[in-house]
Each structure stands twice: as structure tokens, then as C-alpha cells.
Amino acid sequence: MDNFKFWSPTEFIFGKNTVKHVGALIKKYGGTKVLVHYGSQFAVKSGLLAEVKNYLRDEFIDYVTLGGVQPNPVDTLVYKGIELCRKENVNFILAVGGGSVIDSAKAIAAGVPYAGDFWNFFDGKVTINRSLPVATVLTIPAAGSEGSPNTVITKEEGALKRGHGSPLLRPVFSIMDPVLTFTLPASQTANGIADMMAHVMERYFTQTSGVEVTDRLCEAVLLAIIKEAPVVLREPENYDSRANIMWAGTIAHNGICGVGREEDWATHGLEHELSALYNVAHGAGLAVMFPAWMQYVYTSGIDRFVQFAIRVWGIEDTGNKKETALKGIQALKDFFSSLGLPVNFEQLGAKKDDIDQLICKLKINSGGALGNFRRLDMADARAIFEIAAKS
């Protein structure tokens, strides 16, 4: 087990009718002038935004709003948000939405007190050392951004999709009402499930040994998702199943599934190129790339893949490691398919002919190498894209 720090200070307010606490919570965390940041669809149409505004007014909290966040949130809106916050003397950012809205809110929060160009954080030139507090009202269980220190933003010019993280970006509170997810379309629900499973698996596949607690926690989250995912797709208004999926998404990415070990994150790197180029959902891209990555790397640590097959998928241990490992990978792929997720380029709408372009961007964004379970160069990355293209 490696040394680690674990700090997850976010206050999670989970359950039915919890949005009503939003005003009191903002007060508790010192917010007096709030930017309410939201997406382009759900928050307005559902009435959630109006509800949030009412709760703020009830507590006499002043606010401005900025909507229009799209999936794969872009730098241009972040700049707009930073400018608005400075002009209006905003001291608290409330994200009402899913991962894209929260990520955009985090970038704004870090950008407001920073004199330079916020993109410097994502370029790796500067570390965040101040931020406005961020909080969330979560509407899509997927990215885990409601409990994570991370944000991913796409620079429109050049379609550069980059992630950054800082403990300062962990939300001070997150309100999570599973009822808000009842109306999520099946495809978005499934994409979210692929995303949270990927967050666990990026941490599960490690060469660090002797971290049994973390292994078991990863497996626990995956097992719960595997049980509940078909239920939420079949019964979108099943409260308990929606609640389990929502909470699983948070645990998957608040860090607890990764402590004491080197994490991988190659698949996220590979996928970011797909969603940047085709503007496909991140979760859908992950459903395509994870099995492909596994097929390429499993021999570099076959015992871990055997454990994954046996403990997560209930594959019988025949003693033939290769066979067991491959059955586990196939089980994951079949599971994604059963949720209606794409598992190859064709189903995703990606093209084999674009692999050169994907590799070109990946080289810029990754610096030419990615992953830790097996360190991948661009030839490896190309091979994995090719597996995804033909499988």
C-alpha cells in the first residue's frame, strides 16, 4: 500500500425534498452573492431553477444566473462566468445540474480570484491556490464532480479537452435528490452509469499490491451498480434504485476507491479525444474505450483481471487465468451492451479513418504517454483505438 492523503470535506445532503435546504446551506458556508450556474435543458424546464431561486430569496440571498452549459463544457462560457462574477461581486458559485455544469462552475470559481487566464490551470502552468466556494444541486449521477476535486473543460479553439484538480474545488455541499433523476432519458442514465463504473475501474486497475480494503470498496460500488442499473432503466421512477445509482456515482469519484495505490486514467485520456472530436457523451465513449483498453493491457497484470472477473462478475475460477480474465472483460462489454451503450466505434459514431487525428490530439494533450497500469505510448494508444474500431 502506498502512503496517501484522503480528504473529502463535502457535506452531502441526500434524499427526497432536500433542495429546500439550499438557501440555509449557502448562508452557513458564507455565501451572500451567488452565481447560479445551470445547463441548457433540465434545470429550467423542470422548474428546478425557479425553485432554487425561491429558496435563495427566502433567505434574502442575492444572486445572478448564468445558463447554457452544454455537455463537454467549454472555456468560452467559463470566461463569461468569470467576468460576470467579478462585475457582480459574486462570492459563491452554485451549480444546478450534472457534471458539465459543476465542472464549469469549478473553473469559474477558480478563475475569479486569479488575475491571469484561467486556462493556465488546465495547461498545467499554474496551480490553483484560491477559489470561490462551490456547491451543487445535482441532477445527473455520472461524473462524480459533486464530491470530487476535479473539473474537465474543453477549449473550443482546437477542441482541447483537459482536466485539472485542486482540493479547493471540492464542493462545500452537494444536495442530491434522486427524484430529480426520475426523468433522465435512458441513454443519459446509461452514459452516467458507464462513467461512474469507469471512475472505479480507473482506480481498480493498478500495479500497487496490498490494498485489499480499497479493492473491496471498488468491487462493492461496481456490484451495487451492476445490480441497480438494469432496474433504473426498467423502472425510471424506482426511488431506491435511482438513489443507489446516485450515491454510487459520488463514492466512485470522491477518492475513497483510489486511496493507497497508483491509479491509471489512460482510458479517460483516450476517451477525451473521442468526445472532443465527435461531441459524444463521455460515458458512451468510455463504454467503447474501457473494454478495448482492457483487451490490450490485461496480460500486464493478469491476476488483477482474474480477480475482477471472479469478484465483480461472478465468473467461475477455472484456473486458466487468460480465459477467466477475458470472460470478465466480455462480461463488462455485455453489460454495457445490455444497457444500450455503444461498445465500438461504429455504435458510437466514430470512424476508424479518424484515428490519425485522434492520436495527433492525444499526443498534445497527454504529452505522448498515458496510464500507469501499463504505461502507453502513442503506438499503444493507436492499437487500442483500433481494437475499439473493429470490435
Place this chain on the structure above:
Amino acid sequence: MDNFKFWSPTEFIFGKNTVKHVGALIKKYGGTKVLVHYGSQFAVKSGLLAEVKNYLRDEFIDYVTLGGVQPNPVDTLVYKGIELCRKENVNFILAVGGGSVIDSAKAIAAGVPYAGDFWNFFDGKVTINRSLPVATVLTIPAAGSEGSPNTVITKEEGALKRGHGSPLLRPVFSIMDPVLTFTLPASQTANGIADMMAHVMERYFTQTSGVEVTDRLCEAVLLAIIKEAPVVLREPENYDSRANIMWAGTIAHNGICGVGREEDWATHGLEHELSALYNVAHGAGLAVMFPAWMQYVYTSGIDRFVQFAIRVWGIEDTGNKKETALKGIQALKDFFSSLGLPVNFEQLGAKKDDIDQLICKLKINSGGALGNFRRLDMADARAIFEIAAKS
């Protein structure tokens, strides 16, 4: 799934050679005058206390010390600590030790800014609304107090053992170096393991349905402990196993294993009477009382006991629920025995003839009823003590 709040703001600094960060961390959390609180054995003899003092001096942090905490920490030392802190204008409490030291430190921290008698908190008369910050250097993985909001103190007069909790008592940081646990005697190691397993099981056995994520997390922690416990007893200096046990103890009690459900805690209530009367180790008492409680209540929610047997102990599902449930309970009992833990009154040094006295105290401390999985009155409690006495 029930609504819940989850907030675990403690910064965990985990791994080899992490004690050296103690001074910088206290500074970060605003401590300028520290009470270093410790036990009667390990901290001094091992040189840890001297080391901690050096790190404080390196950062020019002033401190006073108060040692002598015994297992089942008592109110008299808490009063002494409160007086000392007030006299010396202490603004930060550092516990160097295991659960007893940390619990004593928490009670002092809450008592210093409170004008009345600190026992009022434990009497349930007053809620804690201010506290000095507490931090820990953990030396015994067991109680989980390093990441929990709880403290248990025994009032010497009348041997009343009572617990209390407040979010304000969650440590601001906890330094956890598994190497510090290499020299723990086998019995203390085993007691700690029983304690952390009990913390999970008090949360696992619930009548609240539809909380699969929490179920799986509970099972994950138990499975990891079941794997690592025999290893640490066989190889006390196995770093990875010690590390897994140490981290399991934290996860078992920081709250994550209980979210979204009603917890039970009857067994803790029953056990507190044993450790108060005989001054036996809490973990040892739990190893005796948990299987007895299970035997008495399992028919009140047999499906959960079947799940426990199958998922945690790998018992084959024969379809005969009663048989499967009982096999799971027996597996737990056998496991405790294999670790050298007592599983009945005789092995613990408790006497059947004292049951009247145990019940008399329990009635005072519990108000005549305890538990949630099955609500127990004093006749039930007596029956459970009798099972423990004869088994």
C-alpha cells in the same frame, strides 16, 4: 433508502513516516497552544511522544501534556484536562493514542468552552455547540474515533459508560502510520478487529431496505478484515496487512457504512455494561455479545442474515434460510475464536450471576430499551446476556 447527511471532513494522512507532519498540520488548522493527550503505556515507552514534542518544537508550537488515559477512559481525567486547558489557554487538542485517548481528548475539547459540567453532554441534557479542534496520531486501529464524531466516557462514580456525538468532534486531521501498530500485542490487535467489525455490523443489520451501495460497502470492509486479520496476527510486522486493518477501522466508523438506513447499536449498549463492570476490553466484550445478539434476533429479519452468511462468509445458499443464517452466525463466532477472542462469558471473565446487576445498569443507561433491528426491552437484553453466558 432513508434521507441522510454525510459529512466526513477529517484529513487523513496515512502511511509510513507521516508523524513528522504533525506540527505543520496543527499550524494549518490554527493551533498555537496544544494539549498533547496520551495513554499510560505505548506513547511514552515507544518514544512516539518525544518525537511528537520534537515536531511541535520544530514549528515553535507551545504545548502542555496530559497522560494517563486508561482503556474505558474516565470522567475524572476529562475534568483534569478541561481545567489544565483553561489554565494554560490551550486552543487545540492532540490525541496521541488509540480510541480511549481520542475519546478522552474529544470530551476535553467539548468541555473547555462549555461553562457547565461536561457530563451534561453524556447525560443527554445539553448538545455540544462549540469545541476546540481535535486531531489525532493514531496508535491502535479499533475504535474508529480518529474519523468519527463520537466519544464514549465512563463516569467513575457508578461506573456509568455513556456515548455522545457531535459533528464538531470529528478530528480535523488524523495521522495514521501503520508501523506504529507493529508492536501491538496479539490480544489488543484482535480486540481492535472485533471492535471495527462490530462497527460495521451495527450498521449492516437494519430493517431499512433498498440501500445496496451501503450493504456492499459494509460487506467490503468485513471481507477485507476477514482476509487481513489472520495475517496481522501471524505476521505482526506485515506492513500492508497492518495498513489495511488500520484503514478498515476508520472506514468502519466514519459513517459511510451507515448512510441511508437505520442503524442498530444494541450490541454496543449491551457490551458497555460488561466493560464498565469488569473493565474488560470493549472489543473482547463485543466478540462475546455480537453472536449472542444475532442468535436472539435473527428471525426478525432473516433475509439480511442470509445475505450476511452468503456474501460475507461464503456460506452456500441451500434455500433453507434458517440454516444458512445460523451458519453465518457460527462462522462469525468461529472467526472470533480463531483470533483468540472470547465468545462467551466464561472466556471473557464475566459471571452469569452478575446478569441482574448488568440489567440494572443497562436500564439506567439505555432508558429501558435499545436497538432498532429489533427493539429490545430488558427481558430481551437479559435473554441475550444469558445466551452469552451459556454458549
